[in-house]
Amino acid sequence: MTDPRIHMSKPALGDAERQAVLEVLYTPTLSMGAQTAAFEQAVAEYVGAQHAIAVNSGTAGLHLCVRAAGIAAGDLVLTTPFSFVASSNVMLFENAVPVFVDVDPVSGNLDVAQLTEAADALAAGGAAAQTWLPRQGVDAGAALKAILPVDVFGQPADYDAIQAVASQHELAIIEDSCEAIGAHYRGRPAGLLGDMGVFAFYPNKQMTTGEGGVVVTNDGQVADFMRALRNQGRAVHDAWLQHTHLGYNYRITELSAALGRVQLGRLDELLAAREQVAGWYTDRLSGMAGGEAPVVIKSTTRMSWFVYVVRLAQGIDREDVIHRLDAAGIPSRAYFKPIHLQPYMMERFGYQPGDFPVTEDLGARGLALPFSSVMNEAEVELVCSELRKVLG
């Protein structure tokens, strides 16, 4: 069943994956069994974490982190508007407030100079704090509780600086590493760069479980609490119909966990293939007028390529580029629409265009090209030759 079309993204699934899922169907255990335990163990070993908690999505994992960090109604959390909406939605689930800080124009990750300023101002309170807070939807006297950085496009944020801010103001760090499994920041693995980190395994990610996610942490108490919350609030020793906490059904299925074990075993191979594809793109983009290749910054000692996002030159009509590529059979996507400009965010917090200019500029010029570990060089060449025609 070969499909000659070029897709935005495509999972790398083989016989080993199919076999592993099929084998689960010969057992009666489809949830909370040996596959889940083994998958968690494997993820923990891969990143060097003491604990890994598998859940049914990256969003679910981030929500558990928000609960475990004790973030509650009215609390403030510093985070980035240049991300997938889930990284901020999890605060809204608890009626907490995402306080946005603009991003670095090269990496697209939190601008740590502004983050430092914002944390200092929010700690000081008064007029200084007001300039960082949303126009509405914030309680008087609300307290800053945490920082939620996102390792955007597979590149870790600047955690040395983020750690410094967090220690000074006693803030928890929740690392949204949903786009960065396998990445390293100055030699340290993504996921463990804060107090807790989350990976996601939707089919467009570097590895997939269909739907799924894993939280990693070195804090045993946090891990126990998350294990309880993902399983309807049942604490470790609770009987099946006893619920110590208000919890959720965030359990992963055994089929997903079995798939995840095989994919994780291939992760380094998949990441190497993605790096190769990114290299083919970057070679062809250098010297192409109108489009800039993404940059891997120095602190990223290992890149985990999630997407390949070209930055179009100022003044190029991106919609027109997308249409013309589409007419040539090449899918592409505007990437990201800033979180603060999503309708429900504007309505709730009064955000306006112009509030986070770097995020808005990146959001207006970013074009994600087809990207996966199974693309070959001829396909990359085809995408680039069409792009060259359109831009030329």
Ligand SMILES: *Cc1c(COP(=O)(O)O)cnc(C)c1O
């Ligand atoms: C993919 C992603 C998530 C969560 O993904 P799910 O679809 O819930 O698994 C969260 N944050 C970021 C930045 C992501 O890219």
